[in-house]
Amino acid sequence: MSTTVNVNEDLDKKYELLSKQLDALLSGEPNLYANLSNASALLNQFFDRINWVGFYLMEDGELVLGPFQGLPACVRIQVGKGVCGTAVERKESIIVPDVEAFPGHIVCDAASRSEIVVPIIKNDEVIGVLDIDSPELDRFSETDRIGLEKVVETLIQHL
Known part of the structure; x- marks a missing residue:
């Protein structure tokens, strides 16, 4: 148990x-796209064992692809659809250990297994x-969720 605690700490x-x-x-940088571009690059550098990191932005009632690192992605996602649209609808973070088990998952990269x-x-x-x-099953933890929510709080201060 102490090993798990140390890893989480x-x-x-x-x-x-x-x-x-x-x-x-x-x-000091007020530009939305510059900030999201640098944020996606920093997150891509921070994480290991990922194949895509980026942002979707609300525009006219749907999510539209924003700055990202990885293979080309789905451009538009309706609210309530897929993991991203469901997170918007619920206004909460979602961890998906196996994307194939998530109802309505939108496949942008067939190599993705968790999200x-x-x-x-x-x-x-x-x-x-x-x-x-x-590309790994069950890659993300509650510690990741909490940490990324804090990262997003920091990001919001610059948007």
């Missing part, structure tokens, strides 16, 4: 450092989502 510290790095990287999506909520309105995919 180490991961918590890494997320804290990631949030500080993101804050410093985005400080985590964190809604970006500003002034009580969902303005987009952070989406991260992995």
